[in-house]
Amino acid sequence: MVATRLVTAEELAAFPDDERLELIEGELVEMSPTKGEHLIVTSDLMEALVAYAFTGVGVRVLVGEGGYVLRRDPDTVL
Numbered sequence: 001m002v003a004t005r006l007v008t009a010e011e012l013a014a015f016p017d018d019e020r021l022e023l024i025e026g027e028l029v030e031m032s033p034t035k036g037e038h039l040i041v042t043s044d045l046m047e048a049l050v051a052y053a054f055t056g057v058g059v060r061v062l063v064g065e066g067g068y069v070l071r072r073d074p075d076t077v078l
Contacts, residue, residue, distance in 0.1 A: 009075040013067065026074030
């Protein structure tokens with residue numbers, strides 16, 4: 001068995017933006033490209049969230065594919 005060094009969320013953030021990577025329990029995983037259905041669903045969801053935000057509930061909608069830290073030690077970032 002070959003031991004590999006685990007990567008942290010901070011190290012992942014330093015990678016170039018053109019690399020589509022996720023971090024699963026400290027291990028880098030290449031993301032597959034998004035497809036049409038994914039884009040349609042996320043667009044519909046964003047539209048609904050923005051409409052809700054404009055009702056004055058005091059929320060802010062962020063769009064894009066930012067990294068979200070779901071777990072630490074070892075780190076998981078999606």
